[in-house]
Amino acid sequence: MATIELKSLVKSYGRTEVIHSIDLEVPDGEFVVFVGPSGCGKSTTLRMIAGLEEVSGGEVRIGGRLVNEVDPKARNIAMVFQNYAIYPHMSVRQNIAFGLYTSKMSKEEKNAKVEDAAQMLDLTNLLDRRPSALSGGQRQRVAIGRAMVRDPAAFLFDEPLSNLDAQLRAQMRIEIKALHQRLGTTIAYVTHDQVEAMTMADRIVVMKDGHILQAAPPMEIYDNPVDVFTARFIGTPSMNILPARQTGAGMELAEGAPAVLAGLRPADLRVGETPQSGGMVLSGTVTAVEPLGPETLVHFETGGHAVIGSAPGHEIPAIGSTVTAVTAPGKVHLFDPETEKATGRA
Amino acid sequence: MSATATDMPLPKARIRPGRILLWTVLFIGGMLMITPLLFMFSTSLKTAGQVYDLRLIPESPTLANYVQLLTENGFLRWFVNSTIVAICVTASNCFFDSLVGYTLAKFRFRGRQFVFIAILSTLMIPTEMLVIPWYLMSANFGWLDSYWGIMFPGMMTGFGTFLMKQFFETVPDDFLEAARIDGLNEFTIWWKIAMPLVTPALSALAIFTFLGNWTAFFWPLIVTTSKELYTLPIGLTSFAVEQQVQWEKIMTGAALATIPTLVVFLLLQRFIVRGVMLAGLKG
Numbered sequence: 001m002a003t004i005e006l007k008s009l010v011k012s013y014g015r016t017e018v019i020h021s022i023d024l025e026v027p028d029g030e031f032v033v034f035v036g037p038s039g040c041g042k043s044t045t046l047r048m049i050a051g052l053e054e055v056s057g058g059e060v061r062i063g064g065r066l067v068n069e070v071d072p073k074a075r076n077i078a079m080v081f082q083n084y085a086i087y088p089h090m091s092v093r094q095n096i097a098f099g100l101y102t103s104k105m106s107k108e109e110k111n112a113k114v115e116d117a118a119q120m121l122d123l124t125n126l127l128d129r130r131p132s133a134l135s136g137g138q139r140q141r142v143a144i145g146r147a148m149v150r151d152p153a154a155f156l157f158d159e160p161l162s163n164l165d166a167q168l169r170a171q172m173r174i175e176i177k178a179l180h181q182r183l184g185t186t187i188a189y190v191t192h193d194q195v196e197a198m199t200m201a202d203r204i205v206v207m208k209d210g211h212i213l214q215a216a217p218p219m220e221i222y223d224n225p226v227d228v229f230t231a232r233f234i235g236t237p238s239m240n241i242l243p244a245r246q247t248g249a250g251m252e253l254a255e256g257a258p259a260v261l262a263g264l265r266p267a268d269l270r271v272g273e274t275p276q277s278g279g280m281v282l283s284g285t286v287t288a289v290e291p292l293g294p295e296t297l298v299h300f301e302t303g304g305h306a307v308i309g310s311a312p313g314h315e316i317p318a319i320g321s322t323v324t325a326v327t328a329p330g331k332v333h334l335f336d337p338e339t340e341k342a343t344g345r346a
Numbered sequence: 347m348s349a350t351a352t353d354m355p356l357p358k359a360r361i362r363p364g365r366i367l368l369w370t371v372l373f374i375g376g377m378l379m380i381t382p383l384l385f386m387f388s389t390s391l392k393t394a395g396q397v398y399d400l401r402l403i404p405e406s407p408t409l410a411n412y413v414q415l416l417t418e419n420g421f422l423r424w425f426v427n428s429t430i431v432a433i434c435v436t437a438s439n440c441f442f443d444s445l446v447g448y449t450l451a452k453f454r455f456r457g458r459q460f461v462f463i464a465i466l467s468t469l470m471i472p473t474e475m476l477v478i479p480w481y482l483m484s485a486n487f488g489w490l491d492s493y494w495g496i497m498f499p500g501m502m503t504g505f506g507t508f509l510m511k512q513f514f515e516t517v518p519d520d521f522l523e524a525a526r527i528d529g530l531n532e533f534t535i536w537w538k539i540a541m542p543l544v545t546p547a548l549s550a551l552a553i554f555t556f557l558g559n560w561t562a563f564f565w566p567l568i569v570t571t572s573k574e575l576y577t578l579p580i581g582l583t584s585f586a587v588e589q590q591v592q593w594e595k596i597m598t599g600a601a602l603a604t605i606p607t608l609v610v611f612l613l614l615q616r617f618i619v620r621g622v623m624l625a626g627l628k629g
Contacts, residue, residue: 050523050527051527052523052526052527071526072523072526072527073526073527073528073529073530077527078527079523079524079527081520081523081524082520083518083520084520085518085520085521085523085524087521087539087542087543088543089542089543098525098528099528101528101529101530102528102529102530143524146524146528150528
């Protein structure tokens with residue numbers, strides 16, 4: 001197990017800088033998830049930690065050791081790739097054992113390790129199969145098995161669940177999380193799926209355009225996003241961002257240049273509830289409804305803005321009807337209209 | 347009892363006129379290709395006096411030509427020579443073309459594109475133009491009339507390098523990076539991971555190279571002088587001397603010479619078809 005430290009880390013391709021001096025410290029045993037849109041630099045950062053990309057500036061330290069110039073194999077890390085990267089010409093057993101190819105262990109020890117990993121990942125019955133005879137989830141487990149047998153100081157996952165269907169993804173999320181709890185190894189995990197980030201991470205690192213915008217525990221980011229991008233990126237459906245101005249007790253929609261940007265989570269914007277003092281009240285025409293069972297997402301238009309609110313599961317407003325949605329005091333996130341940085345709550 | 351599926355009348359298969367035309371053209375094409383082979387086998391079963399009797403089935407077929415060829419005239423020696431040359435050159439091509447193709451496909455280094463274009467440009471030089479430099483080289487290094495002299499021009503080819511490079515480009519980098527993290531060195535990654543993933547291309551390259559060298563005539567004719575070093579195609583020409591061409595012997599030798607090519611093709615055909623299709627080559 002080991003810490004991972006990034007100090008003023010820079011990556012450039014020619015004259016184009018894609019990672020701009022980022023700093024991050026991942027404590028021993030933490031599950032940290034890098035999240036952000038495509039091209040934000042999260043995979044590049046992970047690949048620099050792995051040693052698959054050269055570091056243009058700054059430092060990468062694993063377990064306190066500077067590894068900028070160290071080969072991937074000497075970093076004592078294991079990586080799981082988006083496309084599994086399990087070798088199609090080898091059986092599951094050979095694939096898992098391949099993680100120990102350069103190990104000086106005896107054959108018996110290697111076999112025992114493979115058997116242990118297979119048992120932990122529920123692959124024992126599949127050990128003699130070829131990857132082509134496995135499902136996506138099983139393939140991903142083989143890739144994890146190959147990483148596991150090496151007892152690495154840290155695991156790196158590069159969008160490992162992107163190729164799985166939604167149901168399998170949910171299952172694998174739980175399995176990876178359980179694996180982390182069992183092994184206690186440091187994990188750096190890259191994804192563009194904020195649900196994965198929220199459900200798995202001890203800490204989320206939100207990245208955009210080669211910068212770290214926020215690094216904090218999932219609920220901290222959900223409750224206190226530092227800017228509009230993070231606020232909209234974390235949470236499903238995305239936070240509503242509306243131009244607003246302060247009134248006596250609460251907020252109201254603003255026309256023209258706004259004094260502030262109001263961020264309203266759909267879950268906090270309750271359709272059909274009685275307005276109370278403070279908070280924000282919005283009225284508009286329903287354009288679409290999404291009944292999800294426990295709640296219904298209500299899409300409505302107000303002052304030329306498309307907004308999403310939520311109603312109780314069985315209260316489904318008719319399309320075209322007028323609804324009123326209410327946000328409780330303290331639930332409105334405020335952002336500066338120019339810098340888009342968070343300024344507080346109302 | 348209710349009617350079962352087998353009781354139902356089968357729908358009449360409609361044969362479209364286009365299909366008939368297609369089959370006719372394919373049949374004619376097939377016949378054009380197979381007829382020389384049939385005559386080759388037919389002639390090999392005839393005596394010298396029957397050679398110009400163009401009946402496909404000989405009046406009194408005999409295996410005497412086969413017996414004579416396999417016991418006299420150094421035919422077996424030529425066969426062995428051709429086998430040695432074809433196998434060595436094929437193995438060399440599979441190894442070196444793959445190694446260079448992999449390097450060009452998977453490593454970024456200064457001058458990579460220049461090297462690739464230089465290799466590719468060798469494809470545009472006709473063999474006839476290369477024969478004189480090859481000959482001078484062989485003469486200077488003392489390679490004339492030797493196995494190495496026959497083999498060296500084909501030990502590595504631009505075509506093979508190009509073919510393998512194209513295939514290695516389709517191998518996902520993730521495989522190689524995973525192996526790098528697992529601690530393999532670059533040579534082992536190439537040998538253990540990348541090579542098994544390009545088996546179809548490798549098989550296609552192997553058969554093209556084997557066939558090309560098995561039937562090679564021009565360069566072996568120039569570089570060899572002693573009968574012991576003749577390859578099969580050169581050896582067979584010795585049956586055509588002034589005033590007399592021993593067609594029955596030539597055809598018998600040719601018939602025997604097709605056996606290894608047939609074996610190679612039958613062994614590798616599923617790879618070859620896939621390899622040719624993937625490579626976009628016109629066989």
